Amino acid sequence: MVTVLDTGGVVPSVSQRRWRARLSRGLILWIFGFYVLAPLYAGARFALQNDNGNFSFHSVAVIPAQAGFTDAFWYSTRLAVVTVIGVLLLVVPTIVYAHLRAPAVRPVLEVISLLPIVFPPIVLILGFMHTAPTWLLIWPYHLAVLYVVISLPFVYRSLDAGLLALDLGTLVEAGRSLGARITTIVWRVILPNLSSALVSSVALVVALVYSEYTMASFQVTPTLPVWIAQFSLSDGHITTAAAMLSLVGAWILLAVVLVADLGRLQWRQRRAQK
Template identity: 40%
Template sequence: MDDRDRQCGGGRVHVVAAADGEVAAMTSRLPVGRAVVLVMFAAYFLVPLYAAVDFTLGGSRRNMGHTLSIWTGLIHQDGFTENLMTSLKIAAVTVVLLLVLMVPTMAWLHLRLPRMRRLVEGICLLPMAIPAVVIANGILGAFKSWPEAITGSWWILVFEYVVLALPFTYRSLDAGLSAIPLATMVEAARSLGASWPVALWRVVVPNIRTAIASAGILGAALALGEFTIAHLLLLDTFPVWTDQAGQQDGEVAITAAMLILFLSWLLLMLVSHLGRGRKAKKPETSGKKQKVGTGR
């Protein structure tokens, strides 16, 4: 490297310039390193996924070739439809309860109690550090006086999954609320006569739509794939059915697991598409405002 002096006003600025060869070497090394890392990560995730999909298509029976018979016959398995619908109901109710609880709480926390955000964050992150067995026993102890229709059915799983999804929900909503001028929006809505529920529904929620969708998708994915707590409570869900089916037929279990994985991917792709669509609308809106201003 060589130092070059440049005059800037009345003083002298020392500019450190790298040699052309060093710059070329740096630019040539970086893409190669990134490509190697990407290939390694892709192989780490895609090779087992390919092996699982190939196994469900009959890849273990080379003399028969690939076939969709396992996928098409999955719906005719005993308990498949009932347990899948149960898991879908659990996921839907979990997402609704989670968002109804957390969206107003997070908005109020950002507006009125910003100093309590660290404390609430620590509380919401506790499920990541507490074992699932402890959470299951705690929920059962808290709801032991409730009717058997709740504690002995899939409703008890809803309350447990709401607790387990708190870390992901908090992170998603906190990022969404931190990215908007929340206080200004709410004050403007209140000054126009809107009540707090109306301001929350008509002003806050539309501006954090992507964050809400992300929190909902993560909660749904957790509810669809959770096995430990449902197994400990002796409740029938789709992951529990998958484990039981795997003891009799490994191909059916792998196919069911791939089905849940693909459903989760579709949900994540939907959230990503919603986020890109929302970002793409912003330049159009600003362009329209600029045209109106020039017309005046």
């Protein structure tokens, strides 16, 4: 016996449900797009508008000639290079060893990688300045030590996701069956398969170094964000243009990473089909 329940209403058709779903998705995308693009439009308009209200690229063209910009830019670039080298040397061997030899340690490493998010940057920089040895504090790139710490959550998760996507057991056994050492397997088999995760990690670290202000404001040598904040008292149009250019540069870097990753995947698919 089948009982039919009367809901007292009209059940919407499939087309109506699909129309409502598309409308809700479109509304959410419009709201999100306005929330993200409206401040960018306002910043770009302010940067490209002179005191008379006319649009001009003068603020962008004179950025390299401003006092202190070149030194701050190249110092941030060198700092980014040191940070990338340090965080990769720290995280890559650790996470590869954890996946291959000590899987039980992975939850502990995940918790440790989250600790930099728990503590505010001001706490980290003050603790570092009061406890670090003198030889480290006088090193021109001692800020890279802190950047390595605060970039751990992003780098660890990017590399962890890349390793989880690989069949490490099969790769290691295949390499050992061919007589390769574990170091050779890691260098010639595992790391090439982690190229997309490594490039993504590098892009995140570079974007962090070029945008972090709290820790850099305590240092003697100004980084690019500190220069932007200090020079804003002189000319807001130029500093806004510099901030917009740094943001566009980060977007271009991420776009290059995505295009390179897609190209690598397509190349592998074509090679597998042959």
